[in-house]
Amino acid sequence: MNKVITALIAVVVLALMAWGYTDASHHSHDGEAEMPAVKEIIFEHLGDAYGWEVPFSHSKRIPLPVIVRGNDGAWHVFSSSRITGGDTFEGFKLAHGGDYNNKVVEVLSDGSEVRPLDLSVTKNACGIFISALVVCLMVFTLKRWYVRNGLKAPRGGKGMLELIVDFVYGDTIKPIMGAEAPKYAPYLLTVFFFILTMNLLGLIVIFPGGANLTGNISVTFVLALCTFLITNFTGTKHYWKEILWPEVPIALKCPVPLMPLIEVLGIFTKPIALMIRLFANMMSGHMVVIVFMLLIFIFTALFGAFAGGATSILSLILSLFMLVLDTLVSFIQAYVFTILSTMFISMAHVHEEHEA
Amino acid sequence: MELFTPEFGLVFWMFVAFLGLYFILSKFAWPFIIKSMDERAELIDKGVSYAQEAKQQLDNAKAEADKLLAEARGQQADILRDATKMRNQIIENARGEAAVEAKKVAEAAQLSIEQSRKESEKQLRREVSEIALQIAEKVLRTSISNDKAQQELVEKYLNEVETKN
DSSP states (O other): OHHHHHHHHHHHHHHHHHHHHHHHHHTTOOSSSOOOOHHHHHHHHHSOOSEEEOTTOSSOEEEOEEEEEOTTSOEEEEEGGGTTTSOOBTTEEEOOSSTTTTSEEEEOTTSOEEOOEEOOOOHHHHHHHHHHHHHHHHHHHHHHHHHHHTTSOOOHHHHHHHHHHIIIIIIIIHHHHGGGHHHHHHHHHHHHHHHHHHHHHHHOOSTTSOOOOTTSHHHHHHHHHHHHHHHHHSOOHHHHHHHHSOSSOGGGTSSSOHHHHHHHHHHHHHHHHHHHHHHHHHHHHHHHHHHHHHHHHHHHHHHOHHHHHHHHHHHHHHHHHHHHHHHHHHHHHHHHHHHHHHHHHHHTTOOGGGOO | OGGGSOOHHHHHHHHHHHHHHHHHHHHHTHHHHHHHHHHHHHHHHHHHHHHHHHHHHHHHHHHHHHHHHHHHHHHHHHHHHHHHHHHHHHHHHHHHHHHHHHHHHHHHHHHHHHHHHHHHHHHHHHHHHHHHHHHHHHHHHHHTTOHHHHHHHHHHHHHHHHHHO
């Protein structure tokens, strides 16, 4: 019975997901087999927005607060529903086209549009808060189990959580960091669960999910920045010595500081690689799914309804496959980010005696 | 390309959310969870080694018990053998003693028989001599009157004696 219910739920959810994508891709072509505006659709889905789509309806949006500081230095807070219709509110409106496409801009008295300091709680910001809340709930659920049940092994979902914690902490952080593991494990575990939650929420099409969080460079930038700061601020003297005066033939570092230059560059390339890797992986996953869906409409526009219908079957199968693959990628990327952060931090903690 | 340039507002909120999450979790959740998991792992390790030790001890105890049992069996067999030997010896001894006793009793009986026989012989002799004396006396008394009569008298007294005995 349970299996039947699970299968039913899975079918419904998958159908809704597919429908969501289809519906979302549908909006731009109301008439007869019109070529969809592929680029705009893709970027709209991957990018941020000031409102959140109501499930399965592209036109209705959940309004979110817009917080901007105008040119005069005053803060303006208003609902995004006041400007999403194309209206101007308190001198602010959504730009169309140009450098600030789909961003809030301030219209100055001379008619020019400037970008104000924008701290709006956008769809992505809201998604971040939801993810953080979900992570908090999960982790505190697990903690409460230990508080209440002592050393008994948790069952069900908590058991799975514990399995993941043990996998990340016991099998990855501990062997790499050794005695320092308890000090940095909270950061690394938080990173792992936060990324994982954001990845998985991004795969759910409807409301609490659907924001392309880890496929947004701002998000991965912050995560990589934290790892960068921890790595370099906790680095030992020996770590800096290896960067600024590495043990290489003197010709490589004395007249022209070639090796130190490369090493200093390495400080920055490592977190940048972290940032780009997560961002590119998650964004491309989303992009591929959308492109498969758009293929239906492209083929319909090019070869007629029959070709479109035939493509839709293939597209559905392929995008379903991509979503399943993305679920796997969500785990892998969260894990890769965590393990690389662990290694960067532990590599910054080298001591002389470890060298041999 | 807006996708590839970090947005200040989002960076700000992400920073706030991430740091908030980090401080909350690192203060209230992770250390406790890690500690609990480590403790449990330790407990399980201890439990396993304890169980192994207990099994070892049990095996040892069993072996010891077996050894003790075997020893006890050996002792039992020894005791039984000794007991049998002792019993046989006692019986043997008793038999010997009984034989000696019986011999003694028989000898005593023989002795007393001998004695009583000697006694009776002595008695007989005394009586015979007395009778003889009496006869002689009577013979002497009658011989004075008649030979024939004397003879008859002797005969008569002898008969008398014979019937008297």
